[in-house]
Amino acid sequence: YIFYTDWAWTSFVVFSISQSTMLVVGAIYYMLFTGVPGTATYYATIMTIYTWVAKGAWFALGYPYDFVVVPVWIPSAMLLDLAYWATRRNKHAAMLIGGVLVGMSLPLFNMINLLLVADPLEMAFKYPRPTLPPYMTPIEPQVGKFYNSP
Helix, strand or coil: CHHHHHCHHHHHHHHHHHHHHHHHHHHHHHHHHHCCCCHHHHHHHHHHHHHHHHHHHHHHCCCCHHHCCCCCCHHHHHHHHHHHHHCCCCHHHHHHHHHHHHHHHHHHHHHHHHHCCCCHHHHHHHCCCCCCCHHHCCCCCCCCCCCCCC
């Protein structure tokens, strides 16, 4: 929570670029080699389900429900499939137009998504970081304690 609060804009930009790239490269690669339109949406659905599973796992470990935010991949993937369908004859146009559509829409959808998440700073105070386990707790040096010991 603290990391996201302190680095919110940087995190948003980095995650937007990485998620857009992940969707476009994976889906275009799959579409170019299978030739099946609609695969970007399929790919995005799989990534969304994986993230739901991760969200559930973290929640089961005792973290708050908002700890993992599921990115909004599916609408951008639908735009990518639409671009692929509209430019069937020219695969480079599919990549260029589809990539631009995803690159512009995915950050927008995710910004709306992130605005709905509970305030990270408030969550940080509500769920403080866990204390260190006993084996990692620093031990104060016992200087001179056994100086007079036989």
